Amino acid sequence: MKTREDVIYARQSVDRKDSISIESQIDFCKYELRGESHRVFKDKGYSGKNTDRPEFQKLIGEIKKGAVKKVVVYKLDRISRSILDFANMMELFQQYDVEFVSSTEKFDTSTPMGRAMLNICIVFAQLERETIQKRVTDAYYSRCTKGFHMSGQAPYGYRLEPTTMEGIRTKMMVADPVAADHVKLMFERYAEPETSFGDITRYFEEQGIKIYDKSLVRGYLSQLLRNPVYAEADLELYDFFKTQGAAIINDPADFAGTNGCYLYQGRDVKEDKDKSLKDQILVVAPHEPLVSSDVWLRCRKKLMNNTTFQNGRKAQNTWLAGKIKCGNCGYALKVTRNPSGYEYLRCSKRADNRGCTGCGTLRKSEFEQFIFAAMSEKLREFKLLRGGEEKVNPKLTALQVELAQVETEIEKLLDTLTGANATLLAYANSKIEDLDTRRQTLSKTIAELSVETISPKQIELLSGHLANWENISFDFDDKRKVVDGLISQIRATSDYVQIEWKI
Template sequence: MIAIYARQSVDRADSISIEQQIELCRYETRGEEYTTYVDRGYSGRNTNRPQFTQMMSDIRDGFINTVIVYKLDRISRSILDFSNMMEDFGRHNVQFISATEKFDTSSPMGNAMLNICIVFAQLERETIQKRVADAYYSRSRKSFYMGGPVPYGFRKVPAVIDGVHTSMYEPVTEEAKAVELIYGMYSQPDTSYGDIVKKLSELGITKRGGSWARARIREMLINPIYVRADIAVYEFMAENGAEMENPPADFIGENGCYSYKSRDVKKAAAAELSGERIVLAPHKGIVDSGVWLRCREKCMSRKQVIPSQKAKNSWLCGKVKCGECGYALIAKEFRGGRDRYLMCSGRLNSKTCGGAGTLHTNEVEKLVYGEMKNKLAQLGKLSCPDRTVSSPEQTALEAELAEIDREIKVLLEKIKECDKAMFRYISERVNELDTRRSEMTERIEVLKGRNDIPVDEIDCHLTMWEELSFEDKRRVTDILIRVIYVTSERLIIQWRI
């Protein structure tokens, strides 16, 4: 049996189609019976192609004695793959014919010419790959739109950059509110991906008609496309190993960032910045840099599986880590809470750490509290009235308020086209929404006064520390401290201020 093999990676006007390849190969059959093997949309850089694999299986089973292709590069562009294929053909006495190149594989000279041609086929493939990579790298450095799905929170709009017609992102008001809700919730110490998914579901906020998933939430939280990048973002990314394409002076707290893999990096952990190339984007960001940085740091700190239960045994939970292995210290209580200890999760879960020693929770809390007071005493009274930390409830209410405003607007637009019955329904619905809107606005004002902690008042909170609730202690600690590394011998605090 004769086999005709045809392959086309991309259907373009200037490339020869599958049908044309088969038609040209039919002449070489001289009227004998043949079967076709066709791989559409597959590259010749390797042999991971379903119909090629089937053809080689049929050859080994003795069903095929001749293989015809339109051109050498249709069957392979790799020297190694082609050499292995020709060895298989020789073992099974299969004749190989290239319809346009006319090689006689029965002679040493014919085999030599065949191998020379496949060398040039591989060279062509690698040259094309290099040219495409260089063009991609050059265009991405200039902040051109490089394709791909449009991130949630944005729409794609036409743009002209350096005289070149391209595209850029533009925030979508309704989706941007949901993005702010997601970041606002996750910036709180106790909030998990699951908490966010649950809240979005309760509010009826979908991901463009689809459901949310924890993995998608995490992808959003580590994506710099949302941040209004300022110098703090620049320094954070540079310190964590990212390759920065723009100078620090360009980071003025307005634009988002594109993130690409560096040219010499094959694979890196998604949460890590090492190996990332950061390019300032032309679009406006959505999330304040301080909130984005807190979320990014929280994602990076999750090296181990985080327990599903909320912190309850110490206000240090989520901040304090083993000074030996870097894994989280878990607060444990024994004898009804009379004995409280911090234990290394790396030792508890996998025995990978020798442990941080005996750490009494009360003693560590006392030491950290003292260090926070000393830090504020060194700095004097801070003046950062714009930096506040809103509660998840406030952020959720603000997002729901935006949804109510949108619904009221839509209903009012329909009034001029409706009949009496519909008018009555719209009036009742608008009144309901307006009542709910008033209630929510009042609640938000209360929360702003109760839950927002301006940084310039933290010193006051520390003087009345024992009067604060457990959650307020955690929130004050989150504002001041990035992470704490502790053993029985030492305590190291990385400050945010």
């Protein structure tokens, strides 16, 4: 029979001066064990609001194997701050005859009174967590109302410089001379009635003007023109936001036209395009504006009436959408129609700002037929090579599990951004960037290994779809699924086509 052992568990969510370190927690627990042998499990950077922590899950696994005799913690909220989670864990401890010890609270889990006291304490632990969340939200709101720069990098056109406001060290936005001129140019040109996004992006490309070392694109331009951070805060701007339903912190007298402003919004606030700003907070800020309220409002009202720009629209013109890229620049190819009614594939960068020579002449119907024939031939060759044998790739399974964990972790970090202070925001943003890099690497590796996991059943399904391609009942979305199952990407010009296969 396997020997059961004592275990120390330690957790620290945020490394702060006023929080006890993991090392100190372990020292307290070692004293409780009086020198007995033990194993240590520790989770750093994980909240106690749930049990989804790597080392804690390993501990649960050891308990279920019958390898744990006693679990020692510095304080019971190191295990959990959730009543439900804690109750489930106590059930698990009792099921596997595991003793639970809090080194600073001295609970005896073998008696009904001890268990009752534990439940009472965990209620207060959860109350403390919810109170902390409320304090963080209140602090965030308070800083918003005073015009503090909350987090992240400055909007394009500004840079951040350290400053002190009301005795609190923070950062203030200061105009970056070159970038500020670019921003002013965008607003001034779009304020002209006949100027479109395309006119501006093409002009910037022709003049060699880059935004963060990249070509200006319509989507970015659209978002920048909507941001009131660039506008002078005067009574005209005050009246506009008041009619839009925004919560305006300052008195009308503060809108003197000498300062800029911030528009704050939480993650869960839903803005109805440009028609409503309900529940968002407008506050006069200490930085200088880049454009007059008149110019900003002319742009804003033009945007409110603009229905031609549709970002993220569902593909409907070709079942190759999302897969086909320009062979010269790598931008997406989109469907355009000439006056005679013929449909062609055209480089989106060429269309946006003439920053690419284009892909040449590619008729949509002919190109789709070419790709259909290529898919049919590729699948036929693949079936001959495989011979119908189904393969299992443990490495790919592990990568898929890791990808799911990474995506879950990204979601959790995104949840922390609501109401977080500047320190937590900086940490979360940095962590999200690292995780996203890992996510992209995993996705690429999984795509490369997919050849080893496609089953005979999937092969036959794809073959059936291709055989039924022209049937009227075989719809557009089905064709997109087939392409997604077989092809990673297509790069094309009128001179060559390069297909990256998934099989």
